[in-house]
Amino acid sequence: MYDFLVDLIGNEIIAAFISAALPVVFIVPFVIFGVLMERKVAGHMQDRLGPMRVGYHGILQTVADFFKLLQKEDIVADGIDKKFFNFAPYLVFAGSYAVYAALPFSSKYIGADIDLGIFYIIAVSGLVVAGILMAGWTSNNKYSLYGALRSAAQIVSYEIPTALIILSMVMLTGTLSLAEMSEMQTAYFWNWNIFGGAEWSFTKLLLIPFMFAGFLLFYISSLAEVNRTPFDMPEAESELVGGYHTEYSGIKFSMFFLAEYANMFAVSALVSVLFFGGYHSPIGYVGNTLGLEALIPFEQVFWFAAKGIFFVFVQMWLRWTLPRVRVDQLMTICWKYLIPYAFLNLLIIGIITLI
Amino acid sequence: MELYDLIFYFFAIVTVVSAFMVVTSKNIVHAGFNLLFTFFGVAGIYVLLGADFIAVVQLLVYVGGILILLLFGIMLTNKITSVELRTGTAHIIPAVIGVGIFWGALTAIVAFKTDWVEVNTASTESTTIIGLGNLLLTDYVLIFELLGILLLVALIGAASFARREIEELKD
Amino acid sequence: MGLLDKEFIDSNIVIAKSEDLLNWARLSSLWQLSFGLACCAIEMMATSASHYDFDRFGVMPRPTPRQADIIIISGTVTLKMATRIKRLYEQMPDPKYIISMGSCSNCGGPYWEHGYHVLKGIDRVIPVDVYVPGCPPRPEALLEGLLKLQEKIRKETLRTKKA
């Protein structure tokens, strides 16, 4: 994309800025859609309707929310560490935005085709932790601090099973680049990693149960990494008011909101790249049958977004199913269950890939 | 000015300014947060040097691990009651002298003693992990394994320190 | 003035003037401070629940006053609680609105004469926008109060906006 823009514009700097700004074009509409979807899903799962009166069936609800948040007073309380308090939401957003640089939206568009793609994503999400800690500490509010510390502890702990599962996937595919990983799962859905990858052999059948286990482990720990229910300890409103964003109002709060939803899509996209074929269509392309090569990248973007949004939907589904876990349960799940299973999974997949 | 230079100067300024802030800041938490930007800037410079793996590890280990641990340490320390955490700088003059001598020696060696090798700015390899992996598992495998054992020992030691004795609980 | 003067008067176009847009945004996304006091709070919860569904109007409970737009004073305000309510109200960012729900918070309700411990109307502490009568009001009555408040916000202009 960047090279294309350089050819088009002729100026490296402008082209770089434009290609860096491109994910915003995706994130903002996604967040507007995602928040509405969350409220609609929540509503219908509780036998109610969700937003109905702002636009047709409430489709403009999030737009209204956004404009309202813009108008709200920006409160910076007195005892607050102003410099970092103002900076923290942008750091959190920057962390989740940076992830989008490595996500392959289609075979033609990927922000930066880094060879270390997936490794880079894990590394960059560390910025989010730092931003959350910053927000919690500088708010000078005990609830914020509790939320931030919980969030940091949780994310740091759950990074381990995530990394282990990613490691086993890296062993299987032999690459760290997300684009390559997606390319390996091309064509039809039985070539997806969750069905044992593209090669037809005995190992493919052997791999399937462990791939499913890996998917479950990865999905659970990624839920915890983006602080979603049942792992939403950091925001636990019944005990911690609002967690690390208790003191934020108006546009700064909306940055946190944006970052949260951007993160949700990012991990869902990661799940789809690792296990569900990334941007590849499960049933073949319309562009191929019609003979229109140019259509394929757009179809790929559609499939990528659709898979991502499906997993975001599953996150919401889980949110309205499960109650919040306690802190000790959270740590038990991570250290006593997810990590041993992830290790075992890693070992078995390693052995299977060797034979 | 090329894009490359622009990015380099950006990261260089971020690194130097935030490192200076780390040293001079009287507020420990501020120093910790400024350290984040130093790490980030250094990682950026690694990327520009073509050492992508090192850069990512820098982010992963230092920002995601060590810095968080550091901040945890600060925030969970007992005597903290407010955001304003003060720390005194005790011996400024000896510190400046010591750092000055060290820095002078370092720059002198870098400037006069090092054999600089001229290479093209653009690195030919797209990634360094293949080479790194090969080296780690062939030439440096013994050191790699020893380091692993050392870390394991440290981990077990830490766990045994942190463990509460059951007898203590009974009292 | 003149060119667009009467252009948008009868139309249902949402975006007529920027002020209308801002008012529309404010009135259709009133985030509520999740805060209940007494028996009226039960009705307030019923309003949020499936049968009446506050969320249809874009009302979403927020745990922290920093992100809330309306505070529904639902129930008996004791003198002790009044100071807390004042504090919560002051922590909310502008523009903020108040619905006083039920007789107790309207004027002290059953305690207006002899209640030594009850605040005689929340409007002695904070400025109320809409009074919803009832003891406690039906969920529909609260919804109607909210609609009234929305009408009030719709008529606000930058010049006359209070607070």
Place this chain on the structure above:
Amino acid sequence: MKQYLKNTWEGIWTVLIGMKITFKHLFVPAVTIQYPDVKVPLPERVRNRLYVNMDDCIGCDQCARACPVSCIEIETVKSLPTEDLGKTSNGKKKALWVTKFNIDFAKCCYCQLCVFPCPTECIYMTDIYEFSEFKREGLLYNFSTLTHEEVLEKKANFEKFQAEKEAQKAAEAKAKAEVAAKTKESENKSDTGSNKSENG
């Protein structure tokens, strides 16, 4: 170890059961009553805003006395004997001008206690519940049918009547006193003290 595996299995399985239930509910039609468009029919005996049918009110003040929060305020003025106020629907004769009949719905607690003692059944609960106000004064309802001028007139009339009555009384008393004085004088003359106690 067995327990561990069992825990894992139960963890996954119970989550799946929960997810099944919530997924089913996605397709259950919503129970929501879309309030401003759809309204639930209220039960027959709902207790909402009070209404006073002033045609029937005899101003007996019983509702105000029954009210536990004293939110009803009634003031009455007696009518003149010459005035005919008509009868209530159940045949009671009205004798008082109700100059003030205020109900403060901000204070009212909708207990219906005022309804029972009413002898003419003129105060009763309606099914109107949507009457929120921007100002609290708006919740003070005045049911009296008389205008302010009329009220003043009635009061003046009554005072005038009262004054006339007083004057008449005074005149009578005076006349009586005169008569008594006269008789006293005559009795004093005739030295009979028996009438003294009667006049005193």
